[in-house]
Amino acid sequence: MKDILEAILSDDAAASDFAALAVPESYRACVLRKEDAGMFEGMATAEKDPRKSLHLQEVPVPHPGPGxxxxxxxxxxxxxxxxxxxxxxxxxxxxxxxxxxxxSELTKRHDLPYHVIGSDLAGVVLRTGPGVNSWKPGDEVVAHCLSVELESSDGHNDTMLDPEQRIWGFETNFGGLAEIALVKSNQLMPKPNHLSWEEAAAPGLVNSTAYRQLVSRNGAGMKQGDNVLIWGASGGLGSYATQFALAGGANPVCVVSSPEKAEICRRMGADAVIDRNAEGYRFW
Ligand SMILES: NC(=O)c1ccc[n+]([C@@H]2O[C@H](COP(=O)([O-])OP(=O)(O)OC[C@H]3O[C@@H](n4cnc5c(N)ncnc54)[C@H](OP(=O)(O)O)[C@@H]3O)[C@@H](O)[C@H]2O)c1
Known part of the structure; x- marks a missing residue:
């Protein structure tokens, strides 16, 4: 992993350098263990502590299959x-x-006694499997979390309707909270040059969810002048929903729980902001 990291951080490593780098046999990953699945049974949700179930451990590197x-x-x-x-x-x-x-034989690899979780990443392609033409070792990428098979026509208009639609790192293994991740190559997008690794890794899941829900023609199809009520407007989904509403000429009505969060919404450009604590709002 040290050689890989050095190559990524050096400015002059070429694609051929990355292709020549040895891929390690194992990597460190944030995992859940199957034997722990019942550890919180009978406890209230708030008492279930992720620090007790998540482990940092060495796991074998999966071999990239077709695509x-x-x-x-x-x-x-x-x-x-x-x-x-x-x-x-x-x-x-x-x-x-x-x-x-x-x-399938290929997906059988995901059924393991550990689950590497995480549904976002920014990083560098190390290897590609057969049939991958658009990406090569050394490419700086981000990955979105939609894993689809698209073997039936059901998902061709809307990939979320593919019968085998899954969220990578949640419903599949080999997720992003690790030194190495395995994705379908059609999850990859170029990393924007002006963003740091952290900035590039943070928005993928929440941004694409808010876009689909609000803007996409398979979602709400938001248009100019729409009034958009956004609960949790300073959070992950909410802050993207607020920005999509503003950029699309709609009117975001932002609900938050403190003056600090209200200020975050105003700084994004929202005028209508409700502090649900100050104004005694109750959800439903
Ligand atoms: N289906 C999907 O594809 C998908 C994808 C991503 C996320 N999600 C879901 O979307 C939700 C938001 O995710 P996120 O990543 O944006 O989380 P987040 O950044 O933590 O934001 C959630 C916001 O909810 C607000 N909130 C907390 N308790 C509340 C309550 N009792 N009543 C009203 N608002 C409350 C909080 O804002 P205030 O304190 O200001 O109210 C918080 O900022 C989660 O439930 C997540 O599971 C679904």
Missing amino acids: EALVAVMASSVNYNSVWSSIFEPVSTFNFLERYGRL
């Missing part, structure tokens, strides 16, 4: 699905891995 890429991860992010996974709510994510494993 897949192995990426050296420089930064990742913590999402709500990382929280759900780590407290085994509403179900253990090992159920997802078992189901995915029944699909």
Whole structure:
């Protein structure tokens, strides 16, 4: 891993240098263990402590199959699905891995006694599998979290409707909270040059979720002049929803829980901001 990191941090490493770098046999990853899946049974949600279920451990590097890429991860992010996974709510994510494993010989690799979680990454491509033409070792990338098979026509208009649609690092293994991740190459996008690794890794899941829900023609199809009520408007999804509303000529109505969060919304350009604590708002 040290050689890989040095190559990434040096300005003059070429694609051929990355292709020539040895991929290690194992890597450090943030994992859940299958034997722990029942550890919080009977406890209230708030008492379930992710620090007790998450472990940093060495795991074998998976081999990239057709259409897949192995990426050296420089930064990742913590999402709500990382929280759900780590407290085994509403179900253990090992159920997802078992189901995915029944699909094919290739997906069987995901059904393991450990689950490397994490659904965002910024990093550098190390290896690609057969059939990958658009990406090569050395490419600086970010990965979105939508994993689809697209073997049936159901998902061709809207990939979220693919019967085998999954969230990478939640419903699949080999996620982003690790030194190396395995993704489908169609999850990759170029890393924006002006962003740091951390800045590039943070927005993917929340940004694309807010875009789909609000802007996409498969979502709300937001248009100019729409009034958009945004709960948790200073959070991950909420702050992107606020920016999409503003950039799209809609009127965001931002609900937050403190003056500090209200200020975050105003700094993004929102005028209508409700502090639900100060104004006694109740959800539903
Ligand atoms: N289905 C999907 O594809 C998908 C993808 C991503 C996320 N999600 C879900 O979307 C939600 C937001 O995710 P996120 O990453 O944006 O989380 P986040 O950054 O933590 O933001 C959540 C916001 O919710 C607000 N909140 C907390 N408790 C609340 C309450 N009792 N009533 C009203 N608002 C409350 C908080 O803002 P205030 O304190 O200011 O109210 C907080 O900023 C999560 O439930 C997550 O699981 C779904």
